[in-house]
Amino acid sequence: ELAKAEEALKNGQTEIAKECAFRVIKDNPKCAKAYVILGKAQGFKDDKLSISYFTDAIAIDPKYVDAYSIRALTYYIKGTSPKHKDSKVQNLSLAIADYTKVIELSPEDAEAYKWRGNSFRHLHDYTNAISDFTKAIELNPKSGDIYKGRADVYYSVENWPLAIADYTRAIELIAVNETKENKWDVYSYSECYRLRGSSYNKIGDISRAFSDYSQAIEKNPKNYKAFMLRAIAYFDNQDYQNAVQDTTKVIELRPKEARAFALRSFSYARIGDYEKANEDYAMAESLGFDFSQ
Numbered sequence: 001e002l003a004k005a006e007e008a009l010k011n012g013q014t015e016i017a018k019e020c021a022f023r024v025i026k027d028n029p030k031c032a033k034a035y036v037i038l039g040k041a042q043g044f045k046d047d048k049l050s051i052s053y054f055t056d057a058i059a060i061d062p063k064y065v066d067a068y069s070i071r072a073l074t075y076y077i078k079g080t081s082p083k084h085k086d087s088k089v090q091n092l093s094l095a096i097a098d099y100t101k102v103i104e105l106s107p108e109d110a111e112a113y114k115w116r117g118n119s120f121r122h123l124h125d126y127t128n129a130i131s132d133f134t135k136a137i138e139l140n141p142k143s144g145d146i147y148k149g150r151a152d153v154y155y156s157v158e159n160w161p162l163a164i165a166d167y168t169r170a171i172e173l174i175a176v177n178e179t180k181e182n183k184w185d186v187y188s189y190s191e192c193y194r195l196r197g198s199s200y201n202k203i204g205d206i207s208r209a210f211s212d213y214s215q216a217i218e219k220n221p222k223n224y225k226a227f228m229l230r231a232i233a234y235f236d237n238q239d240y241q242n243a244v245q246d247t248t249k250v251i252e253l254r255p256k257e258a259r260a261f262a263l264r265s266f267s268y269a270r271i272g273d274y275e276k277a278n279e280d281y282a283m284a285e286s287l288g289f290d291f292s293q
Contacts (some may be wrong), residue, residue, distance in 0.1 A: 001020045001021075001023050001027075002020070002021075002024050002031065002033060002034060002037075002038055002245045003280070004020045005017045005018075005020035005021045005024065005034065005256065006037060006285035009037055009040055009041055014042075014043065015041075016042040017037055017038075017040075017041040018037075018038055018041045018042070018080075019086065020037075021034040021035075021037045021041065022034075022038070023216075025038075025284065030060050030064075030220045031059075031060075032057040032061040032064050032067065033057070033061040034059075035053045035054070035056045035057035035060070035067075035150075036053070036054060036057045036064070036066060036067050036070065038053040039051070039052075039054045039057070039070065039071075039074075040070060042231075043228060044074065044077055044233055046260075047074050047077070047078055050074055051074055051075070054067050054071035054074070055071065056070075058071070063105055065095045065102055065105050065106050065109075067100075068098045068101045068102045068105070069098070069099075069102050069109075069111075069112065071098050072094075072095045072098030072099045072102065072112075072115065073095070073115065074156030075091045075092070075094040076091070076095040076115060076118065076119055076135040078091040079092035079094075079095055079114045079119070079122065080092075080122055088122070091124075092119045092123050095115070095116075095119045096116055096119045096123075098119065099108045099112045099113075099115055099116035100116065100152065101120065103116070103185065107138055109139075110135075110136045110139035110140035110143065110146065111136075113133070113135045113139065114132070114133065114136040114143075114145070114146050114149055115137035116132050117130075117132030117133040117136060117149055117150070117153070118149055119127045119148065120132060121149070121152065121156065123152050123278075124156075124158050124237075126153050126156060126233055128249055129153045130150060130153050130154075133146060133149050133150035133153065136149075136155075137150065141280045142173060143173065144169070144170040144171070144173030144174035144176075144188070144192075145170070145174070145188060146170070146233070147166045147169045147170035148166070148167065148170040148174075148175060148188055148192055150166050150190070150194065151163050151165075151166030151167045151192070151196075152195070153199075154166060155195055155199060159290070160199045160200075160202045160203050161203070161245065163195070163196070163199045163206070164196055164199045164200065164203075167193075167195055167199065168196065170188075170192045171189065171192045171196070173273030174188060174192065176190045186219060186220055187220060188224055189219045190216045190217075190219040190220030190221070190223045190226065191216070191220075192227065193212045193213070193216035193219060193226070194216035194223060194225055194226040196212050197209045197210070197211070197212025197213045197215075197216065197226075197229065198229060200212060201229075201233065202247035206233065206237070209229075209233060210230065213226050213229050213230035213233065214230065217230070224249075224250045224253040224257065225246075226255050227246045227249045227250045228246070228250050228257070228259065228260060228263075230246050230249070231243045231246035231247045231250065231260070231263055231267075232263065234246060235263060235267060237267065238270075240267040240268075240270045240271045241267075241271065243263065243267040244263070244264055244267045244268065244271070245251060245262035247260045247261075247263050247267065248264065251264070255286055257287075258284050258287035258288055258289035259284075259289065260285065260290065261279070261280045261281075261283045261284035262281070262284040262289045262291070264276075265277045265279075265280035265281040265284060268280060
């Protein structure tokens, strides 16, 4: 039954997985793995129940690495969800505690260091975040995702040269493994270009910034943030027609993006189309954009 539960879970048949796991527990209440399968099958829709199953598994086997790891990820997802913003610190602290336990039990686990680093980053503990990502890179130097994580921290602390260096390495590594079927790779790949472009912009390298924004859009045509940044760059370079085109694309992707309406309003005004400028100005105001700032 345990093997059936695992196979059903692997195939996305969560209800069958739960049924099989419950039968295993009925025969053997001390089967920690069955509780982990129950928690994974439950998923994040009812995270309290999932966490309780993982906790049951840990109570049975206090050295069960997978139980700590998946419970940590559940806390991490709760901690980074806007729905649980009031308990962000609590959930991320619990994630850190569980990843710390994973590292104690499995010191070579690069993923545990990576996710603990992400947890520290979301708590703005950048020193510990950099330390964890650096250790993760030491353990797994071929992971573009880990380099991106450390780059995100450097970006947060405005260390533009180090952010650029890590985004560059992440791009190189992600390119090797990129597949269109893997949506995370596509998203991460695009974001590396966008954030590297923003870093270049911060140090005044506008040419490279433009190039990276365009690469970000090419990799992920739904990356509205890249369109927005490129629109701002076009506007700053007095290329108002292209600024209109990019802000229009942002609005297609995000119909309530007030900044896009505001920037398009300014762009229309600069090219003399005051009717459209006024329409966009009114729309930006209705969406809460503060023109006084």
